[in-house]
Amino acid sequence: xxxxxxxxxxxxxxxxxxxxxxxxxxxxxxxxxxxxxxxxxxxxxxxxxxxxxxxxxxxxxxxxxxxxxxxxxxxxxxxxxxxxxxxxxxxxxxxxxxxxxxxxxxxxxxxxxxx
Amino acid sequence: xxxxxxxxxxxxxxxxxxxxxxxxxxxxxxxxxxxxxxxxxxxxxxxxxxxxxxxxxxxxxxxxxxxxxxxxxxxxxxxxxxxxxxxxxxxxxxxxxxxxxxxxxxxxxxxxxxxxxxxxxxxxxxxxxxxxxxxxxxxxxxxxxxxxxxxxxxxxxxxxxxxxxxxxxxxxxxxxxxxxxxxxxxxxxxxxxxxxxxxxxxxxxxxxxxxxxxxxxxxxxxxxxxxxxxxxxxxxxxxxxxxxxxxxxxxxxxxxxxxxxxxxxxxxxxxxxxxxxxxxxxxxxxxxxxxxxxxxxxxxxxxxxxxxxxxxxxxxxxxxxxxxxxxxxxxxxxxxxxxxxxxxxxxxxxxxxxxxxxxxxxxxxxxxxxxxxxxxxxxxxxxxxxxxxxxxxxxxxxxxxxxxxxxxxxxxxxxxxxxxxxxxxxxxxxxxxxxxxxxxxxxxxxxxxxxxxxxxxxxxxxxxxxxxxxxxxxxxxxxxxxxxxxxxxxxxxxxxxxxxxxxxxxxxxxxxxxxxxxxxxxxxxxxxxxxxxxxxxxxxxxxxxxxxxxxxxxxxxxxxxxxxxxxxxxxxxxxxxxxxxxxxxxxxxxxxxxxxxxxxxxxxxxxxxxxxxxxxxxxxxxxxxxxxxxxxxxxxxxxxxxxxxxxxxxxxxxxxxxxxxxxxxxxxxxxxxxxxxxxxxxxxxxxxxxxxxxxxxxxxxxxxxxxxxxxxxxxxxxxxxxxxxxxxxxxxxxxxxxxxxxxxxxxxxxxxxxxxxxxxxxxxxxxxxxxxxxxxxxxxxxxxxxxxxxxxxxxxxxxxxxxxxxxxxxxxxx
Numbered sequence: 001x002x003x004x005x006x007x008x009x010x011x012x013x014x015x016x017x018x019x020x021x022x023x024x025x026x027x028x029x030x031x032x033x034x035x036x037x038x039x040x041x042x043x044x045x046x047x048x049x050x051x052x053x054x055x056x057x058x059x060x061x062x063x064x065x066x067x068x069x070x071x072x073x074x075x076x077x078x079x080x081x082x083x084x085x086x087x088x089x090x091x092x093x094x095x096x097x098x099x100x101x102x103x104x105x106x107x108x109x110x111x112x113x114x115x
Numbered sequence: 116x117x118x119x120x121x122x123x124x125x126x127x128x129x130x131x132x133x134x135x136x137x138x139x140x141x142x143x144x145x146x147x148x149x150x151x152x153x154x155x156x157x158x159x160x161x162x163x164x165x166x167x168x169x170x171x172x173x174x175x176x177x178x179x180x181x182x183x184x185x186x187x188x189x190x191x192x193x194x195x196x197x198x199x200x201x202x203x204x205x206x207x208x209x210x211x212x213x214x215x216x217x218x219x220x221x222x223x224x225x226x227x228x229x230x231x232x233x234x235x236x237x238x239x240x241x242x243x244x245x246x247x248x249x250x251x252x253x254x255x256x257x258x259x260x261x262x263x264x265x266x267x268x269x270x271x272x273x274x275x276x277x278x279x280x281x282x283x284x285x286x287x288x289x290x291x292x293x294x295x296x297x298x299x300x301x302x303x304x305x306x307x308x309x310x311x312x313x314x315x316x317x318x319x320x321x322x323x324x325x326x327x328x329x330x331x332x333x334x335x336x337x338x339x340x341x342x343x344x345x346x347x348x349x350x351x352x353x354x355x356x357x358x359x360x361x362x363x364x365x366x367x368x369x370x371x372x373x374x375x376x377x378x379x380x381x382x383x384x385x386x387x388x389x390x391x392x393x394x395x396x397x398x399x400x401x402x403x404x405x406x407x408x409x410x411x412x413x414x415x416x417x418x419x420x421x422x423x424x425x426x427x428x429x430x431x432x433x434x435x436x437x438x439x440x441x442x443x444x445x446x447x448x449x450x451x452x453x454x455x456x457x458x459x460x461x462x463x464x465x466x467x468x469x470x471x472x473x474x475x476x477x478x479x480x481x482x483x484x485x486x487x488x489x490x491x492x493x494x495x496x497x498x499x500x501x502x503x504x505x506x507x508x509x510x511x512x513x514x515x516x517x518x519x520x521x522x523x524x525x526x527x528x529x530x531x532x533x534x535x536x537x538x539x540x541x542x543x544x545x546x547x548x549x550x551x552x553x554x555x556x557x558x559x560x561x562x563x564x565x566x567x568x569x570x571x572x573x574x575x576x577x578x579x580x581x582x583x584x585x586x587x588x589x590x591x592x593x594x595x596x597x598x599x600x601x602x603x604x605x606x607x608x609x610x611x612x613x614x615x616x617x618x619x620x621x622x623x624x625x626x627x628x629x630x631x632x633x634x635x636x637x638x639x640x641x642x643x644x645x646x647x648x649x650x651x652x653x654x655x656x657x658x659x660x661x662x663x664x665x666x667x668x669x670x671x672x673x674x675x676x677x678x679x680x681x682x683x684x685x686x687x688x689x690x691x692x693x694x695x696x697x698x699x700x701x702x703x704x705x706x707x708x709x710x711x712x713x714x715x716x717x718x719x720x721x722x723x724x725x726x727x728x729x730x731x732x733x734x735x736x737x738x739x740x741x742x743x744x745x746x747x748x749x750x751x752x753x754x755x756x757x758x759x760x761x762x763x764x765x766x767x768x769x770x771x772x773x774x775x776x777x778x779x780x781x782x783x784x785x786x787x788x789x790x791x792x793x794x795x796x797x798x799x800x801x802x803x804x805x806x807x808x809x810x811x812x813x814x815x816x817x818x819x820x821x822x823x824x825x826x827x828x829x830x831x832x833x834x835x836x837x838x839x840x841x842x843x844x845x846x847x848x849x850x851x852x853x854x855x856x857x858x859x860x861x862x863x864x865x866x867x868x869x870x871x872x873x874x875x876x877x878x879x880x881x882x883x884x885x886x887x888x889x890x891x892x893x894x895x896x897x898x899x900x901x902x903x904x905x906x907x908x909x910x911x912x913x914x915x916x917x918x919x920x921x922x923x924x925x926x927x928x929x
Contacts, residue, residue: 011732018739053724080727081770097767098727100734100759 001113002026004045006036006062007078008055012098016049019102020109033057040066040073047113048075049105050092063092074112078105135230138216141188143168143181146225155200155209155230176202178209184226187213191223197233208237267341270348270359273319275300275311278357287341287364289334304332318347318358328369331362340369398577399436405570406438409546415562417546417555419524421482422534424542425499430489432499432543437482443550485523493517498531499540504564506530506555520545530555532567536575544570599695603679604633604649605688620668620695639667648676652689662696670697723770730766734759768889778900783821784814785849785856791821792828793847796836805839808846815849815856817921819901824921827897830890831860831917838864838915855903855920862916867909875907894919 003025005016010031017027028043030036033056040048048066052059063075074093081097094108129136135152137145148163155178156163156171163171168181178198186194194213199206210233216225261268267284271277280295288295288302295301303311307330314324324345331341341362348357402422409420419439423432489496494505495517508528510516520526529547533540544567548555594601595615603611610633618625621636628636634643643650648659658677665672673696676689734756741752793800793807800807817824835845839862848859867875867882874880876895881888898905902922909915 009728009732012728012735015732015735015739019735081723098731099763100731100738100756102735102738 001047002028002043002045003109004028004030004036004039004043004048006030006033006048006054006059007051008032008053009051016102019106023106025109031055033059033062036062037065040069044070045073047109048073049078049109050075052077052079052081076105076108076112134232137168137180137228137230139168139181139184139226139228141224143184145171152230154232176200178211178230180211180213180228180230183211183213184228187215187226188223191215191217191221197237207232207234209233264361265363267362267364268359269295269302269362270357271300272357273315273355275315277301284362287333287339287362288331294334302331302333304330304338314345315358318345319355321347321355323347328365339364340366398574398581401573401577402436403438405544405573406436408566409544409563410438415546415559415566417559418548418550418553419478419546421485421545422542423485423487423495423545425489425540432487432489432495434482434485435542437478438476439478440550441477481523485519487517487519493519495520495531495543495545498533498543502533502535502540504530504532504560504567506560508554525549527552528555530560530563532560532563534567534571534574536571541571541574597692600691600693602633602691602693603688604691606653606686608632608634608643608649610636611688637668638665648674649689649691652676652678653686656686670695672696723766727763727766730759730763734763771893778820778823780818780820782816782818785817785858786811786814788817788819788821788824789828789847789849789858792825792832795825795829796832799836800845803836803839803841805836805841806844808844810846810848812848812850815851815923817856817923819921823897824901827894828858828860828919830894831919834890835860835862835864835915835917838862840864852920855922858919858921860917860919861914863914866911866913866915867907868911872907872909876905 001024003020005013005020005027007013007016007029008031013029013031017029020027028039028045030039033054036048036050036054039045050059050063050066054062059077059079063077066073066075076094076096077092078096078098093112096105096108099105129147129149132149133151135155136147136149137152138147140146145163145166145168148160150160152160152163158171168184172179172181178200183194183196186192186196192215196211198209198211200209201207210229210231212229212231214227214229215223216227218224261279261281264281264283265286267287268279268281269277269284270279277295277298277300280290280292282292284295284302285291290298290301300308300311310329314327317324324343326342326344328340328342330338332338342365343360343362345358345360347355348359350356406420406422409415409417419437421437422435424435425431426433487493487495489499492515494507494513494515497503497515498505507513507516507530510521510527510529520529524547526547526549529545532544532546534542534544544563546555546563597614598616600614600617600620602613602617605611610629610631613625613628617628621628633649634640634647638644644663646661646663648661648663651659651661656678658675660673660675663672663674664670673694675692677691678686679688679690681687737752737755737759741749741756744752789811793809832845832847839845843863845863846859846861848857848861850857850859871880871882876891877888878892879888880892895905898919898921904920906918906920907915908918
């Protein structure tokens, strides 16, 4: 199982990577939109966590590009700000507000990759 | 009768006859005489017997019986002579008749002479003669008059057969006397035969018809107008035996009269239109009326008319309106019938508005498209620039003819009159007779000029009026739409005029306010207030501004009062502007709050990104540390992780407060909502041993976002639980009042200090040791979003009561 973590915050990248590797996932990371798309093409991840606020491109656009390339890969939108009301119109499988407690994110991933 | 009797009879007769009688023999000896002879001679009759008649009578100024007898003796015939006797200055006439008496062989032997006094008869005869002469003279005179009269004098019998015909009749009717005499009324046109008989019947009854105006036919068939007097001709016993008629040819007079009538009508139409024009200040309608007057048959009667206006900004002459038929067909079928005759003003208005004269006719649209630069040198621009009128009878002979008009309107001849008001040319009135080709006469031009003067001033008036009306309307609009109360008060404290805001504020229609004393209306007092700015203005004649707190109107107001003076400078009252600063205060507070929120929103967004990420790493790594460490260090890491979690919680609360959220409304029951809220916090209520009293009305259907309302109520209930602590009571009520559903949550807690009461809904205001101070603020916001409100009653030591009022709405009001 391969997870692609897209986040411009390097500490969060590392935190997620270590946590998920502990959980037994293979983890690849990207710090901006361009990298994210390169990794998505190259690594063929099974699941993506995608930050909305990226330094180069809007996360929503990356989401759309990923869905155009391969709609079967689930994408979890992970944000610092509560966009819950807007989530419904996005084509992502899940949405989460970032938290230091990763339990909710972990169970979400588990659910999505089993499918 | 025997001979003796006969002699006796003769004697009596002889003596009793009133005529004198003499019997003479051939020697004129008087053989017999009667007493009546004494009338003629101053001698007794007896004296005359056997006397010579010549001796007795001749040459003595007496009658001469012998002179009469002489002829009879000579001729043997009866001889009668008349003699005039003048005696003693009196004149008498005698008729002397000599009758022959013959013997058996026929020789006249004697003569009987009768002398009859015919004085009376003779005098009478003289008189008759004199009269006859006079009558003859009069007859000649009358005949002369009749014959030489310029009038036709004609008589007829009762059957209408002409019995006399004078030379005047010959001249007027064209028939000679010979042609007319004996004919049946040759000069009466067929169509008048019946009425003529009616006239004759009246004459036969003796009536005289004076100066009736009728028609006669001349020999050549032409019809002439005459004035006729008909009288009966009567015989000596007064029977009507004929009819005389005196007639005069009045055709000429009639024509003059007709012309006068026509002109008069024309003038009255123009006057009518002109009055109508003065009556309307609606410019568009006025212009249409003007063109109507110009084109209507009994107006100026032109075929087509266009009004051009000077557009000063663009220096062009622009067609503003045109009236006229579009085609020959229209001209003859519709236009001809157009007339002001027997029409009322509304009828004409209707014609102007929806008839063939209506706006937006073909010709109107054509006219409005025409534009002529005033810099061009043409007839119509000359009319403007030189203030002159032009009558172009042939466009081909006039080098300055307007080619635009010739090409677009096909005109061959036209006239252009400048419309001048106050020495300024407003435009040009253009006319032509395109359809009937009638030349425009000098008289037409005179009329047009006079008319255009009226028109120009009417247009000027209408324009001024429009401007004034517009300004007035604008003022009125401003006056009415000012949200502050504005009103005029006279020196006598009587309210003269108010705007809508006054009426709205006082909750009374204007009629209940205007005309009343201002202090009664605005303060409910019988006397002016001492602090009243109006009163001060009345006293000092200058503007005053006061802040007035008025319990009658319920609020604090800034009132400005300024004096108004009329044209002559006399103070007539004040204009007052009153602003409710209670509202203003609210507004200001609202603005501040909104500003604060906006600032907070921005901060929150930044916080979300700048704070959350470090918190996530901080907390996340602390959790990882906690898993890998033992003892105290594990505990420290746990503390860090937990504190970060608390910080994240606060962050979420703040963010949810500043974030715009969508409302998803649905129909829910009031009691279900509050019950769900209670269930969320029930374990805490139960743990603390708080007594909960529920008092619900019948369920009320609400159209709200249930999650949001639950959040709002939960915040209040949580506060109540925390305030009560333990061993207290919380009562929850639902009920319906004034179109709103009310949730009432009452606690027996310590209550809220009076100084805190105004701040409880402010963000970050809290009396609790741990709290964001956003709970009630969020509640307040949610209730506001539902157009509801919150009431708080609280006193320190007496607990608090919160009432949430949710108005019942229709489902479409989302």
